[in-house]
Amino acid sequence: MDTDRILSLTDPFHEAALEPGFWPEALAQLGDAFGGASALLATNHHDGGPHLLEASRCDRDLFARFAAEHGSAEENDYIRQLNAMRAGEVLWRQAVVPDHAWMADPIYRNFLRPQQLWDGLVTPLVKDTAGYAVVGLYRARAFEDGETALLRAIAPHLQRALRVATRLGALRDRLGASLTALDALAPGIVLADKAGRVLHANAAARAILAEADGLALARGGALRTARTAEASALARLIAGAAAVALRRDGLATAAGERAADGGGALALPRPSGRAALSVLVAPLRRAASAGGWGSRAPPPRRSSSCRIRSCGRCPRRRWSGGCTTCRRPRPSWS
Template identity: 25%
Template sequence: MASNVHSLSARRTAGKSAAMMPPSPPPENLELDGLDRLLGAIYEGPMESPPWQNASQLLRERLGAAHVTLMLRPPSQDGSGAMINTGPTQQQHVDSYESHFFAADPFVRLPEGEVFSAEELIGPQWLQSQYYREFLQPVGVRHLLGADIYTREGIECRLRVTRGPEALPFDAGDKSLLRRVLPHFKRAIQLHARLDFLECERALFAGTVNRMLLGMISFDQNGQLLETNQEARRILAERDGIWLSGNNLCIDSSQESRDFQRMLRQALSGGTHPRAGSEPELVEAIAVSRPSGRAKLGILVRAIPLGPWSESKQRPAVAVFLRDPEANAAQPSQELVRRLFGLTRMEAQLALLLTEGLTLDEAAEKMNVRRNTARTHLRSIFCKTGVTRQTMLVRLLLNSVLSLG
């Protein structure tokens, strides 16, 4: 009797435990969850480095593939490609494709939106092709599935999936999955191209600002420091009147520090932080003393207008520009001066020395020429540049594109 009671109690306990467990999701929900993860990884791909590594791995797992390769830029006679590979791949195989086998690859320029196996596209002779026998077979590839993506910006990408000789061929379900994700890859690739364009533009402008010896510090809407450029880091590292303590910009002089903090708060405040295209953004400036006795640093605070759809509080809201009047800019090359103004080598050397603040006599001495010779060169420079005075020449050179070279 006691045994029966114990058995009944155990069954009741097991029944309660089973009732407390969540029901297993139906198979179609598992399928949707997996597809949702894959699509999410595709749209997160442009922010990865290398891009789409996670999405390619998920696609490889779902298709039971040996490799998934996304060629963002197929190799050509003009240069190497840009390929994202998942699966066991040796660099020597990638190099051999980019240097040689790409030209023998018959599996290219596929109709957009369609997915093909190599046999479907080329026929039984595929296995007798040079490309298969000399490149794919030695690396253990038997089955190949592919699709190409084209955009209106002229981008051509190739998506290739492989299986080894021991695996089954790709079936209709595999092709259906690849066909389903192609439009999402295309949109994500277009986003990547746009982000790449903006990053190239940002790098170009950042390099130009550095060459102009202009330090820049950006803050978000909460006053948190976001970024400093090379020249700003150089100035701050000297700790001569101004430096960084954590995320705080510190200034030696109490009064100058209070003035700067007031300017920063005002630029960050909502009332003086306009939307793009509205009122002009706030701009204020201050000179910061340096205990070393060197010339004061110039600081300019500029509010950055919000875009019409801006929402992130971690975007740059204020830019602080630093200028060291005693910084020595890199000397432009004489060749650049010669090409820009049509000068001879000696004329270009003299022009650059004058922009450094040297007098004609000092420049002649440094060039190891007589003063009359230097004067002759100067008259020739005036004739070629269209100026009539030395100060005008210096202004012309300083305001030219030489500082951007």
């Protein structure tokens, strides 16, 4: 088997695993490699039947009709065989129904013939107790033995791409929920890397940064204070917090990353004369790995978080044990 050809067919799927919008193009390139075939990615849930995820050269309305009319294993020989197959095996239509019987088969007559399709190859990818995902190829002329072998050879690559995509999709959902929760908090919260570049800011922080009164965004997305003295102090706190996070995760290597003080508090005067902003810088905790195939995640970026709040009473204060001006205790948001 030509390794270069396999890689050329699977590279688009590895890209699609990282960027979901690439799946239709990856399927289109796969279909081109199999003689202009229709290519689809679908799931089959044991309690919900087939569902089309992505496709190239496939009529979605006809697929929906097929799922509604022939989606149960009780009446569909193909689904029964797919249920019993191991991930990575290839099901060839000719192995299920010979050509003379296929011409009268309602699946062919009602769903493939209207799309000018005749033969099909299907491989189940990721399987679990709830069901499985499949890649299917369909075209106007019969497939050949060498093409079934090619699909079998690239199936493990498609499996890995789909696993990565599933894992990243779950992480994106969790991240989206977390960022939505951050937006609901009253204090301004900024997630930044060790250079002070903003990775995310919640709604309150975005409003503070938009005012550019004491704290703003510089060109390139880094935090910028109104005065040079506070800029240096803030940079030290952020770099120190990021270094602590690295050391805690066993990722610190340079001497500068080992000698860290772990963040701290800072008061930022505002040119408008309004009460100074109180900034608390702290390292982020690294989430525990979920284990399994998804646990081999890349090292996290050196990051820290800043909480920004002004009590409006004291012109200058530091939140460590409390306000150094009026001695009020640390507020709950810090």
